[in-house]
Amino acid sequence: PDFDNHPGAVKSPMVGTVYLRPSPDADVFVKEGDSVNEGDTILLIEAMKTFNPIAAAKSGKVTRLLVTDSQPVEFGEPLFTIE
Incomplete structure (x- = not known):
């Protein structure tokens, strides 16, 4: 699928490194299938x-989570989808 044009895709606002948890020993912020509210932190x-x-x-x-922990990302790269 083309996630660049997916209506629910959230794209990276910057170049950097993705972290799916607040600290190395913590649980991830969200998993695929989790319900979230507007404003909830999905990743760092x-x-x-x-x-x-x-x-x-x-x-x-x-x-969909389209990135993995510690993955480098580019500006505009799709990070995850919310439907």
Whole structure:
């Protein structure tokens, strides 16, 4: 599937490294299939030693996580989908 044009795709607002959990020993923020509310933190992107929370743009179900923990991402790259 083409997630660049997916209506529920949330794209990276910056270049950085993705983290799916708040700290190495913590649980992930969300898993595929989890319901989220608008504003919930889905993941973090570390850029220039700053951890930036990436939040759900709308309420719904996380249908796809398109990135893995510690993965580098580019600006505009799809991170996850919410439906």
